[in-house]
Amino acid sequence: MxxxxxxxxxxxxxxxxxxxxxxxxxxxxxxxxxxxxxxxxxxxxxxxxxxxxxxxxxxxGFTLEEMRELLGALDTLAAPDATPARREQATAYLAECHTRARQACDDLARQLDYAHELTNRLARYR
Incomplete structure (x- = not known):
């Protein structure tokens, strides 16, 4: 169970x-x-x-609707009876989400670098 x-x-x-x-x-x-x-x-x-x-x-930054769509796409890919057209659509949406998530990672890494630079710069005054 x-x-x-x-x-x-x-x-x-x-x-x-x-x-x-x-x-x-x-x-x-x-x-x-x-x-x-x-x-x-x-x-x-x-x-x-x-x-x-x-x-x-x-x-x-994904909206609730985008989350719903991504979860639906994952469900489609897990469903053995999903049609090839639905699988293709789901795969395409997951690729869009992956690209967007990758860009967010890059943006966050850049912000983190800036935060480290500022922290190091300010540490000189302690």
């Missing part, structure tokens, strides 16, 4: 607040795979992976 995690455990593993995880459920990005008899959200490892994908996209 697949292990099911409660929202607090998922929050600890993903470093997302419970409020944020609930919001992603409310907007339909990551719906818990099950509910307990008491109505509590229960998540699988796949759900956690989806949340981690979102967590990685958010600081790079």
């Amino acid at each position: 697949t292990e099911r995690l409660q929202i607090g455990e998922v929050s600890a593993r993903t470093e997302l607040s419970i409020k944020t995880i609930r919001h992603y459920d409310d907007v339909g990005l990551v719906t818990p795979s099950a509910r307990s008899a008491g109505g509590f959200r229960l998540y699988t490892e796949d759900d956690v992976e989806r949340l981690l994908t979102i967590r990685r996209m958010k600081p790079l």
